[in-house]
Amino acid sequence: MSLLSPPLPIPILHSSTHHYSTLRLVNLQKSPSLHFHRNLKLYIGASAVPLHRSSANFPASGEVLRRIAASAVLFLSLGSTLFAFRAVASTHVPPSDPCVTQLQEQESQGTRVGKSENVEDIDNEELQAAFEKWKSKTYALTVPLRVVSLSNSFxxxxxxxxxxxxxxxxxxxxxxxxxxxxxxxxxxIPLQKGKINPKSALAADVVTLGDTWLSHAIEKRLIEPMDGLEDQDWFENLNEKWKVYLRRSDDGKLDASGRIWAAPYRWGSIVIAYKKSEFQKRKMAPIEDWADLWRPELAGKIAMVDSPREIVGAVLKYMGASYNTIDMSEVAGGKEAVQQNLASLVKQVRLFDSRHYLKAFGVGDVWVAVGWSNDVIPAVKRLSNIAVVVPKSGASLWAECWAIPAASRIATDQIGGRVRGPSPVVHQWIEFCLQAERFKDDVVPGASPNTLGSSVKVSEALTRGRPKLETNLIAGVPPSDILAKCELIEPLPEKTLSEYRWLINSVQKPESSLADRLRNRISSLAHSLLCKVQSKDA
Incomplete structure (x- = not known):
């Protein structure tokens, strides 16, 4: 340590009192002179003891040497005292200087802050790692979707x-x-019992509903309105016919300002299939329109669905009227003419049965089948020499829709099933089903709702290598000139429905005898067995 540096306090321990005094060396005058000892004062405590005399009383040289020797002894004593202080300082804490204490606290605080930040960084890293691991699990954000649909509808x-x-x-x-x-x-059933079964269709997120069932489902509050569909791109792309047809009042009637209750995902028309081989064998003209069903040579050779709207609708189209006629008296000839033509058709038809009419057609009991395209087309593709046509005067259009069951109407604490609201991905499912590519592979009986009112072309890749079906349908869609005459079946008022019931009851076919039913059944089985034997021989 240089003696020319600023004053340095040196604590000195007194063993008798165990307190500290301060020895401070003060440089009073900076001078390079060898007589530096004249510029020093010795401070003990608060007092100062001068180590020099006035320059006027400067001693002799011998005295100078003696004082130099004394100074050397003094410095040696100071050195030993300093070493003693260091030894004692390890067990005794000296009084703290305010400046020194503040500096130490700042250093200590900085160390603690640094350690705290390090710990926090470690905690954040561990938390982030834990979150990433949790997020990667497949069940972390699982969204359920339960769909109940008609068999083979997609x-x-x-x-x-x-x-x-x-x-x-x-x-x-x-x-x-x-x-x-x-x-x-x-x-x-659940709404009647007031209890919901998690396995029932009512507990599903979305279900298939036929267009003719839509008004009944709305009226009975079996389904919920689909809010927000108007903002969806797929809805904006629908033909105006769909937008008018889907808007209903709370009692299921068509209402231009009503809400949307369902979303169509496929559609088709009523068609007439006939066996070309039987017609050619007897040199009969092919079927083109509804009037052909009243031809005498086809009596007892027709099978038809048992829907009253389709049966009476066929009569109305034959008479040049609309499927959705509300007042029968406005039809040419009035209600009586409708009744007579209906009675004539009933005599022509051998079987009214929506489940078995295609079986009778397949085994050859009948030559003509009248039904929905989604039933007829898949069935006749397995047969040969069959033609399928949409009547040129127009036909009814059918549609299958997605609807949301009204499960939330029933208060329940039962776990399982959709009882608290539909799945959040219902709209994604509906939009997916309406994409045009869903119908490109010709694996779905029916057509995309987007094709209603637009021209449709059949890809050559779809027909290459397949047996050609003689039909006027284009990718499941009637030709544009015929489609313009086709109609979606609209809900009817109660008065018109009562007229339908009167018409059906007035021409009800009497029950056939047991012998007749057995004869028909045996004939069908025999014909089926003959077809199997012929196929094996081939």
Whole structure:
């Protein structure tokens, strides 16, 4: 340490009192002179002891040497005292200087802050790692979707494609029912009993509903309105016919200002299929329109669906009227003419049965089948020498829609099923089903709702290598000139429905005898067995 540096306090321990005094060396005058000892004062405590005399009384040289020796001894004593202080300081804490204490506290605080920041960084890293691990689990954000639909209304590949488009977060369950009536029945039972079964169609997120069942479902409050569909792109792209048809009042009637209760995902028309081989063998003209069903040579050779709207509708189209005629008296000839033509048609038709009419057609009991295109087309593709036509005067259009069951009407604490609201991915499912590519592979009986009112072209790749079906349908859609004459079946007022019931009851076919039913059954079985034998021989 230089003696020319600023004053340095040196604590000195007194063993007798165990307190400290301060020894401070003060440089009073900076000088390079060898007589530096004259510029020093010794401070003990608060007092100062001068180590020099006045320059006027400067001593002799011998005295100078003596004082130098004394100074050397003094410095040696100071050195030993300093070492003693260091030894004692390890067990005794000296009084703290305010400046020194403040500096130490700042250093200590800085160390603690640094350690705290390090710990916080470590905690944040661990928390982030834990969150990433949790987020990667497949069940972290799983969204359920339960779909109850009509059997064969869409191919299984739709399920795979939808899951691929939504990722692994969606848990999709798909169930099928044999008929639209079965689905409607499942929707009714829980509301009648006031108890919901998690396995019923009412507990599903979305169900298939036929267009003719739509008004009944709305009136009975079996389904909920689909709010927000007007803002969806797929809805804006629909033909205006769909937008008018889907808007309903709370009692199920068409209402231009009503809400949307369902979304169509496929549609088609009523068609007439006939066996060309039988017609050619007997040199009969092919079927082109409704009037051909009244030809005498076809008596007892026709099978037809048992829907009153389709049966009476065929009569109305034959008479040049609309399927949706409200007042029968406005038809040419009035209600009596409608009744007479209906009676004539009933004599022509051998079987009215929506479930078995195609079986009778397949085994050859009848030559003509009148039914919905989604039933007829898949069935006749397995047969040969069959032609399928949409009557040129127009036909009825059918549609199958997605609807949301009104499960939230029933208060329940039961766990399972959709009892608290539909799945948040219902709209994604509907939009997926309406994409044009869903119908490109010709695996779905029916057409995309987007094709209603637009021209349709058949890809050559779809028909290459397949047996050609003689039909005027284009990709499941009637030709544009015929489509313009086709109609969606609208709900009728109660007065018109009562007229329908009167017409049907007035021409009700009497029950056939047991012998007749057995004869028909045996004939069908024999013909089926003959076809199997012929196929084996071939």
């Amino acid at each position: 191919p299984p590949v739709w399920l795979k494609d939808f899951l691929r488009s939504q990722g692994k977060r969606v848990k999709l369950r798909s169930e099928f029912r044999q008929s639209l009536q079965d689905i409607f029945h499942e929707l009714c």
